[in-house]
Amino acid sequence: MVREAGGLHKFMNWHGPILTDSGGFQVFSLGPLRTITEEGVTFRSHIDGSKHLFTPEKVMEIEQALGADIAMAFDECAPYPCDKEYAIAALERTTRWAERCKKVHSRKDQALFGIIQGGVFNDLRERSAKELLAMDFPGYGIGGLSVGEPKDLMYDVLDHLIPLMPKDKPRYLMGVGSPDCLIEGVIRGVDMFDCVLPTRIARNGTVFTHKGKLTVRNAEFARDFRPMDEQCDCYACQIIPGLISGI
Ligand SMILES: [Zn+2]
Numbered sequence: 001m002v003r004e005a006g007g008l009h010k011f012m013n014w015h016g017p018i019l020t021d022s023g024g025f026q027v028f029s030l031g032p033l034r035t036i037t038e039e040g041v042t043f044r045s046h047i048d049g050s051k052h053l054f055t056p057e058k059v060m061e062i063e064q065a066l067g068a069d070i071a072m073a074f075d076e077c078a079p080y081p082c083d084k085e086y087a088i089a090a091l092e093r094t095t096r097w098a099e100r101c102k103k104v105h106s107r108k109d110q111a112l113f114g115i116i117q118g119g120v121f122n123d124l125r126e127r128s129a130k131e132l133l134a135m136d137f138p139g140y141g142i143g144g145l146s147v148g149e150p151k152d153l154m155y156d157v158l159d160h161l162i163p164l165m166p167k168d169k170p171r172y173l174m175g176v177g178s179p180d181c182l183i184e185g186v187i188r189g190v191d192m193f194d195c196v197l198p199t200r201i202a203r204n205g206t207v208f209t210h211k212g213k214l215t216v217r218n219a220e221f222a223r224d225f226r227p228m229d230e231q232c233d234c235y236a237c238q239i240i241p242g243l244i245s246g247i
Contacts, residue, residue: 007067018068019194022059022101024075024115025143025175036076038093056100064107072141072174073101075115080149087119090144095131102135113172115143120153122160129164139170142190146175155184162189179208209237 005011008018027034027041034043040055056074063071074097078090094117105112114132118124132140142161145154158173165171172192173185182193198208205217209229214221216228229237 003065003067007065009067017070019070020063020066020068020072021174021194022063022072022074022115023054024072025077027054028077028079028147036093038096040074056097057104060101060104060112064105064110067107068110070111070113070139071105071107073098073112073114073137075117075141075143077144077147078117078119080120080144080147082119084119084121084124087117087121087124090119091117091124091128094128094143098132098135098137102137111138113137113139113141113170115141115174116161116165117144119144120149120157122157125157125161126164129161133164133166137169139172139192140165141172141174143174145173146177146181146195151181151184154181155188158185158188158190165189207236 002008002011008020009015012018027036027043030043030046033046034041040053040058042051042053044051054074059074060071073094075094076090076097078087082090094115098114101112114135114137116125116128116132118126118128129140142158145157154176162171167189170191171189172194173190174193175195176182176185176190176193177195177197185193201207201213206213206215207228208214210231211229214228227238
C-alpha cells in the first residue's frame with residue numbers, strides 16, 4: 001500500500017531522510033513467539049496471531065517497497081547475556097543473511113547498510129566487522145548492543161570496534177539511547193543513533209530538556225505557561241506544559 005502511495009516520503013509528506021530497520025531486532029524482541037532457521041524467522045503476529053515468515057529476501061522486498069533512504073540488512077540479534085557459541089552462530093548467520101540481502105537489493109536511490117553483531121565479545125565484533133566490511137556496504141550499523149548489558153560493557157565494545165570501521169562511512173549505533181549514551185557514543189565516533197526512548201517516555205508525559213527531565217503531569221506545571229524548554233526553538237519545545245498536562 002505504501003508503495004502504491006508513492007513510497008514513505010510521499011505517504012508521510014516528509015522530505016527529510018528516512019531509515020527503515022529490517023525487523024531483525026523486532027523479531028528478537030518477540031522472544032518465545034519466534035523461531036529462527038537458516039531460511040529466516042517464523043513468528044506469530046502479536047496483533048492477530050497470524051503466522052509470518054521473514055527471510056532476508058522478503059525483508060529486502062518490503063524495505064525497497066517502503067523506499068526509505070537507508071534500509072538495514074536483516075540480521076540476527078543475540079540476547080544479553082548469551083554464551084559465546086550462540087553469539088558466533090548469530091554472527092555467522094548475520095553475515096550469510098547480509099550476503100543474501102545484498103544480492104537482491106537493487107534500488108539505486110536507497111543505501112543498504114550491513115549490521116555488525118558479535119555480542120559483547122571483542123574478537124567476535126572484530127570478525128563480524130571484517131566480514132561485513134569485505135562486502136563494501138555504504139554504511140554500517142552496530143547491532144546487538146543496548147539489549148540489557150551494563151553501559152560500561154557497551155562502551156568497551158565501542159572502544160574496540162569503532163576504530164576498525166571506515167571513517168568515511170556512517171557508523172550507526174542502533175537502539176541507543178539515553179542522553180549520556182549519545183554523548184559517550186559521539187565521543188567514540190558514532191555518527192547516527194535511533195531509539196524509541198524519547199517517544200516512550202513522552203507517552204508517559206516526560207521530556208528531555210536542557211535542564212534535565214521534565215514531567216508535564218506534575219502538579220507544579222498545571223498552570224505553568226512557559227515552553228517546555230526555553231533554550232530550544234523547535235516546534236515541540238514551544239508546547240506549553242500547562243496546556244497538555246491534562247491530556
Ligand atoms: Zn526542542
